[in-house]
Amino acid sequence: MASVSHQPWWKEAVVYQVYPASFKDSKGDGIGDIQGLVSKLDYIKDLGVDVVWLSPMFKSPQVDMGYDISDYEDVHEPFGNLADMDELIDALHQRGMKLILDLVINHCSDQHAWFQESRSSRDNPKRDWYIWRPPTYDSKGNRQPPNNWRASFGGSVWEWDQRTEEYYLHYFAKEQPDFNWDNAETRKAIYNSAIRFWLDKGVDGFRVDTVNKYSKPAEFPDAPITDPSSPWQFAYPLFCNGPRIHEYLKEMVREAMDPYGDVMTVGELPCTPDAKEILRYVSAREHELNMVFHFDMVYTGMGTIRKYIPEPFDLRDVKTALAKWQCFIQDTDMWTTSFAENHDSARSISRFASDAPEYRAQSSKMLALMLTTLTGTLFIYQGQEIGMVNIPRDWPLEEYKDLETRNFFALMKEKTKNDPKEMSAAMDGIAYLARDHARTPMQWNDSLNAGFSVGNPWMRVHDNYREINVEKQINDDTSPLQFWKRLLRFRKTHKNLFIYGRFTEYDHENTALFTYTKSLDDNANPSLGETKEVKKALVCLNFSGVRQKIFLPEDCQSHTLELAISTNIGRVDGDNLEPYEGRVYWTQ
Structure with a gap:
């Protein structure tokens, strides 16, 4: 990067x-x-x-x-x-x-003035601002929409307009006609x-x-x-x-x-x-x-x-x-x-x-x-x-x-x-x-x-x-709100590492732990907002309700790990993550 x-x-x-x-x-x-x-x-x-x-x-x-x-x-x-x-x-x-x-x-809405004009007649100047198509007919002569597409909220993407006897396109609700961007x-x-x-x-x-x-x-x-x-x-x-x-x-x-x-x-x-x-x-x-x-x-x-x-x-x-x-x-x-x-x-x-x-x-x-x-x-x-x-x-x-x-x-x-x-x-x-x-x-x-x-x-x-x-x-240091505040300061202080750093995942098959590192490229500028020159961080997240032993990637095993932040304030248990605990370590 x-x-x-x-x-x-x-x-x-x-x-x-x-x-x-x-x-x-x-x-x-x-x-x-x-x-x-x-x-x-x-x-x-x-x-x-x-x-x-x-x-x-x-x-x-x-x-x-x-x-x-x-x-x-x-x-x-x-x-x-x-x-x-x-x-x-x-x-x-x-x-x-x-x-x-x-x-x-x-x-837009079918109540928008533009669509109201468009549906008023086939020769209205804004007719082509939306997507209108004539009906098709099945083998029994029954009127059918132009195709079989399903709208996001269910039903057909086409809505029949009785006044002008054509269908208009809506990918979402029938009250949300699609613009014709080709115009x-x-x-x-x-x-x-x-x-x-x-x-x-x-x-x-x-x-x-x-x-x-x-x-x-x-x-x-x-x-x-x-x-x-x-x-x-x-x-x-x-x-x-x-x-x-x-x-x-x-x-x-x-x-x-x-x-x-x-x-x-x-x-x-x-x-x-x-x-x-x-x-x-x-x-x-x-x-x-x-x-x-x-x-x-x-x-x-x-x-x-x-x-x-x-x-x-x-x-x-x-x-x-x-x-x-x-x-x-x-x-x-x-x-x-x-x-x-x-x-x-x-x-x-x-x-x-x-x-x-x-x-x-x-x-x-x-x-x-x-x-x-x-x-x-x-x-x-x-x-x-x-x-x-x-x-x-x-x-x-x-x-x-x-x-x-x-x-x-x-x-x-x-x-x-x-x-x-x-x-x-x-x-x-x-x-x-x-x-x-x-x-x-x-x-x-x-x-x-x-x-x-x-x-x-x-x-x-x-x-x-x-x-x-x-x-x-708001005044509880252990609350999610206070932790979010702390994290946002932490992220900005070490923005080169976390906002811009290189992501590397480890131990993918583990269904309880999410482990990755964030690291600085050699050509990144560590002086922008950094209070210390941190080159690499290890992030350990426990997505389970059971205590889990931290997975330590091989390229981190020879380094000294320094705890940077944890979701468990004041009660970090060594190599084990408590249920739904997360930690960040500096690895030098």
């Missing part, structure tokens, strides 16, 4: 994702808002965060929690208004922090409304939603039949990474972002397992995206055909997922990300460690130690820093709000004829994997509604808020 001197600001940034509806309500209506976020900026700053990523706060009917945007230049009224956004941007900049927004431009006029309008408008206000970058879906195939061939029980088939390999996607991204960055300086971009890039394809998106020479989220770890254990039907996995799968992208960027001009949670995933403690009361704090700290010692820009999701966990299994479906969750349940109910055993298994999957787990209100204290709101929250507060909350942890 090249010298770490003179690196872009976003490489060393710690990013904190805020889901606005669930973070902090300032008005008492049960819905989080921008002023609530402003009131907690000092808390976020004190954590050690450099950048806030604010999930969609744009005007929206909220069919898909704001990812159905009806006006890119306005704010969803319960969240606030444009003046509130101006105040947020100024307040962050005054604290030396930055703001990135979600850039949702593969699709240059459409692209120009998107750049002006969704990008330049916010950069002019002082926003510092974007998390780019579903970035590999803009370019559609010239034809729309049927997908292979992988689910014979359904007319709609898994088609992601056909509609991701289309023929003109890199042309469009280069144009977008060149025309809409470059004039504003070093705009941060991190792409959501699902269903792109080919490392060579990733290179085309994030190589600095390509000048498209700064980095992307690699979902290999987050997707571990999710069903291939239906994501909420879990598949078995063990720690080796997690290690493979992380090592793939840690190693791939080495000796390249690419960059990567370190994360384990976001608004679309279940809580990492419940997924990869243990959310049992006796282990959840340790699990939280162990996962934090892993994330902060991996190469790449670090992303933290709200509540992760206090160890929030999944919704309890006994919550009924009525407590789940997400469209994807409800559609999955309805589909399984139909397919199994509401068989009690099958539906119980479906709820097991939801309780393990649903996106709702990340969306319960932030747990600030043990007062009414966890201090999130004095009103009735839009989504039920987790039952454990009296045990897990910010106020309880």
Whole structure:
């Protein structure tokens, strides 16, 4: 890896994702808002965060929690208004922090004025801003969609429009029609409304939603039949990474972002397992995206055909997922990300460690130690820093709000004829994997509604808020919150090693321990922020509920090991790791 001197600001940034509806309500209506976020900026700053990523706060009917945007230049009224956004941007900049927004431009809401025009008639000037196709007909003369692709939330990707008697394409909900990026006029309008408008206000970058879906195939061939029980088939390999996607991204960055300086971009890039394809998106020479989220770890254990039907996995799968992208960027001009949670995933403690009361704090700290010692820009999701966990299994479906969750349940109910055993298994999957787990209100204290709101929250507060909350942890040196603060200082102090260092994994077949080293290349500059010249660190993580003997790699055995940090404050037991304990050693 090249010298770490003179690196872009976003490489060393710690990013904190805020889901606005669930973070902090300032008005008492049960819905989080921008002023609530402003009131907690000092808390976020004190954590050690450099950048806030604010999930969609744009005007929206909220069919898909704001990812159905009806006006890119306005704010969803319960969240606030444009003046509130101006105040947020100024307040962050005054604290030396930055703001990135979600850039949702593969699709918009069917209530957007552009789509309303497009669907008004076949000869409307904006008709071609979206993807319209005539029906096909089966052997019996019945009208059918243009192909058999399944939408992300279930059903066909095509929705029949009775007024103009054509289908429009939507990869997500039917209320989220896809833009036609082949139309240059459409692209120009998107750049002006969704990008330049916010950069002019002082926003510092974007998390780019579903970035590999803009370019559609010239034809729309049927997908292979992988689910014979359904007319709609898994088609992601056909509609991701289309023929003109890199042309469009280069144009977008060149025309809409470059004039504003070093705009941060991190792409959501699902269903792109080919490392060579990733290179085309994030190589600095390509000048498209700064980095992307690699979902290999987050997707571990999710069903291939239906994501909420879990598949078995063990720690080796997690290690493979992380090592793939840690190693791939080495000796390249690419960059990567370190994360384990976001608004679309279940809580990492419940997924990869243990959310049992006796282990959840340790699990939280162990996962934090892993994330902060991996190469790449670090992303933290709200509540992760206090160890929030999944919704309890006994919550009924009525407590789940997400469209994807409800559609999955309805589909399984139909397919199994509401068989009690099958539906119980479906709820097991939801309780393990649903996106709702990340969306319960932030747990600030043990007062009414966890201090999130004095009103009735839009989504039920987790039952454990009296045990897990910010106020309880903020002065407890052994808490996950305080450990996160300590880790973020530790990571920045030794940034050359942990943010930029070379990753080497050991003992891969071990299903309890994750062991790796981070080391400096000979040409790295150890003077940048280092308090001592540390060339190599050994990271030892116990992912089990049983004490484990540390695995010592052969190339570390001849060195003196010095304990740098541990999840067990003041009670480190020699060569043995306690359940869900993690340690970092300097090895000289």
